[in-house]
Amino acid sequence: TEVVVIACGIWAPQVAAMAGAFVVSTPVDHQHAALRAVAGAELPRDMPCFRDPDNLVYGKAESGGVVLGGYELDPNARWIDGVPWEHAGTSVPPDLRRFEPLLKGAARRFPFMSEAGIVKLVCHPDAMTPDANPLLGPVPGVRGLFMAAGLSLNGFGAAGGMGKSVTELITAGESELDLYAYRPWRFGPVHRDHRYVAELAKETYRYYYFLRYPYDADEWGRPRRTSALHHRIQDLGGVFGTKQGWERPEHFDPGKPWRRAGADQRRFGWNRPPWFALQAEEHRAFRERVGIIDMTSFGKIELDGPGALALLERVCGNQIDRPVGTVVYTQLLDRRGGIAGDVTITRLGPERFRLVTGAGYVNSDLGWLRLEQREADGAVEIRETTEDLCVIGMWGPQARTVLRTLTDDDVSEDSFPFMQGRTIRIEGFDVFAQRVTYVGELGWEFYVQPRLAVQVWDRLMAAGRTVGIRPGGYRALDSLRMEKGYRYYGTDLTLLDNPLEAGLGFCVRFDKGDFNGRDALATARAAGVTRRLRTLLVGDEEYLTVYGGEAVYADGSIVGRLRSCAYGFSVRRNIAYSYLPVALGPGARVEVEVFGQRVPAEVHRDAVLKREQLAGEDLKHAAS
Ligand SMILES: Cc1cc2nc3c(=O)[nH]c(=O)nc-3n(C[C@H](O)[C@H](O)[C@H](O)COP(=O)(O)OP(=O)(O)OC[C@H]3O[C@@H](n4cnc5c(N)ncnc54)[C@H](O)[C@@H]3O)c2cc1C
Incomplete structure (x- = not known):
């Protein structure tokens, strides 16, 4: 058999495991009730199906009454470490207590429903993924294996399109629609903890209809991953958001106890956020003096071996073959020139490279690289090293002044120019420093062993005191990078956008030889975007x-x-x-x-x- 598609619903993760593949979904209960017709208030047969997110319910007319479903705010996950093989399409015991708030919600919209008796309440688990998107497409590392599972309560509505798209992927290697958000390899080692994954699945279920504000942070399953600098960030009044399980400072509220952000915007609504002035202070520190940020959550992937360069040159638009110590900003491209990733790659040795990517994309980039590996490249070991290194970013016009007080290495413009990385000593500690910036100011990313991270952080903070160093969070990064025109993967750059359209033509080296998307981009360039x-x-x-x-x-x-x-x-x-x-x-x-x-x-x-x-x-x- 050349191709196998796993379309086994809630059993899919355990069937995939038989082939050595790792995919994630959790069975979460979903209930619906049939309500009797109420004399004088029968629903007409031709009434459209309705969705009422305000009241968390949906439904359709049935024999004058209604079949009603909805999304409970306290969902139940079951069989989180494996689904019994003998479970079939039968209802599991329903829970009226959990369904009652939905009945009340339905009665707010259709008052007669408060009088309608329940004919039957049924409960079936469906496969929820941590982000409520399906698992669709190939599985890196298991040739010929495809997923069509994790449908997250969209199975009826989406089955036709999913079937068509998977068929395209199998027969043509690519699909008409952008399925990148559905790639089955987007989850990583942190998602091997089924308790954690169940929390994520339940939270996405809870917010399926319930309004989630754009500034809200996930609340369940936390804390899961903390950087070695976590306590320092807590001491400084960090307000933590979360990404890929990492607790990360969104902003700081100096002098206040640290806290975890959650559904904060539910309190202040569609207004200016209460942290606006604090974010402004952090922003100004980076722009006018010097700011410091814990960026340990950066995804890090190391490629080692004689085949590493050939693989990277093929998947990247920019030229990777540069002297050891060079940092290259590049996009990972598909054959149509679409952007599959947005990364920096540092050449650590003749055959050794470190790719640095966003926290949320490390598994995607890892899977992408594995899918793109070819035997002809030669041997290459691809390894995630995210947790091996902490990252401290320090930027601002005074960044060099601060660093100079701590190192005997020459960090002058001439000796340590932009886009270079090398090991320096900061007060006796070895640190790999990269002269790159996402805020558009002079500065470095310091890659430090976790056991040394607090030492290095403390020294930078102490040395920066005289010039007014200030810790910043991820919200400040956003305002800083946007003033400088820097892009963000997943929002500004996707598989449906190419680098020429994205204003990143300077990252495409047509003269370096063949690479993914070269022909498509050359055609687009000739025709004009x-x-x-x-x-x-x-x-x-x-x-x-x-x-x-x-x-x-x-x-x-x-x-x-x-x-x-x-x-x-x-x-x-x-x-x-x-x-x-x-x-x-x-x-x-x-x-x-x-x-x-x-x-x-x-x-x-x-x-x-x-x-x-x-x-x-x-x-x-x-x-x-
Ligand atoms: C109450 C309720 C209401 C819903 N309403 C909607 C709705 O309005 N709209 C919507 O879009 N979706 C809805 N859904 C979701 C939808 O039903 C599911 O997403 C969909 O049925 C999942 O389809 P599937 O093919 O992935 O899994 P399933 O339908 O569960 O099919 C998986 C199949 O794989 C088989 N299988 C398992 N293991 C193996 C094996 N080892 N070998 C061979 N076969 C195997 C199983 O027997 C099963 O037949 C609802 C779900 C529920 C519970």
Whole structure:
């Protein structure tokens, strides 16, 4: 058999394990009830199905009554470490207590339902993944194995499209639709803990209808992964969000006890966030003095062996073959030139490379590299090393002044230029320093063994005191990078966008030989791209509630939607990115729909603030 598709519903993870594959889903109970018709209030046969997210229910008319389902706020996961083989399509015992709030919700919308008796309540588990997206496509490392499972309560609605897409993947190797969000290999070692995964599955189920605000952080299954600097961040008043299981500072509230962020926006709603002023302070530290941030959650992958360079040259648009110690900013590309990843790659030795990616994408990039491996490349060991190293970012105009007080190594511009990485000693501790930036200021990422991380952090903090060093969180990174035009994978860059459209043409080296997507990009370049990621300044100095996804209008028609958005504290403007028709270049006027109001916006050049480095090659990190 050349091709096997696992479409085994809640049994899929254990069937996949038989082939040595690791995929993740958890059975979560889903209940629905048949309610009797109420005389005088029968629902007509031709009534459309309804979805009522405010009341957490959906349903359809049935014999004058209704068949009602919904998403409980306290869901139940079962068989989290394996589904009994003998379970079949029979109902498991229902739980009326959990369903009652949904009945009340339905009665708020259809008052007669409070009088309708229940004919039957049934309960079936369905396979929920941690992000409520299905598992669709090939499995890296097991040739010929495909997944079509983890349907997360979308099985009826999506089965046709999923069947078609998997067929395309099997027969043609690619699909018409962007299925990247569904790649079965997006979960990693942290997801091997079935208790943790069950918490994630239940939380996504809880929010299936229940409004999740864009600034809310996941609350369940925490804390799962903490950096060696966690206690330092706690001492400084860190407010933690979470990504890929990592606890990470979103911002700091100095002088207040540390806390974990959760459904915070539920309290302040669609308004300016209460941390706005604190974020502004952090932003200014990086821009005007020096800021420091714990970026340990960066995904890290090492490639070692004679085949490493050939593999990387094939999957990357940029040229990887450069002297040892060089850092390259590049996109991982598919054969159509679409962006599968956005990473930096450091050459650590002739045959050894470290790829650094966003916390949320390390498993994706790892799987992608494995799928792209070819025997002809030669041997290469690909290994995730995320937890082997802590990362401390320190940037700002005073960054060199601070570093100089701690090291005898020459960190001058001439000796340690941009896009270089090497081991230096910080007060006797070996640290691999990379001169790269995602905030657009002078500075370094320090890669440190976890056992030394606190020592190095403390010394940097102490040395920075005289110049006003300040710790920052991931929210400040967003406002900093957007002022400089840096992109973010998953939001600004996806498989359906190519580097030429994304304004990253400087990362594509057509002259380096063949690579994934070269022909497609050459054709696109010759024909001229039709759309381009643009920077918009929306409204005026006043903070605007823009979150991404808002429609962009030109001459009364929708021409794009917002991708990343952030308030730029240095330029005092609301900054947003959007792919727009190329005719709408810098200087063009458009409008953005913000909560029903059309707000004027101006198309600006990519970087609103001039970048520190623009010579031919620029860099950012995907700090997702
Ligand atoms: C109450 C309820 C209401 C729902 N409402 C909706 C809705 O309105 N819209 C919607 O889109 N979805 C809905 N769903 C979700 C939908 O039913 C599921 O997502 C879908 O049925 C899952 O399909 P599947 O093919 O992945 O799994 P299944 O339908 O469970 O099929 C898996 C099959 O694999 C077989 N199998 C298992 N192990 C093996 C093995 N080792 N070898 C061979 N075969 C094996 C099983 O016997 C089974 O037949 C609802 C679910 C529930 C519980």
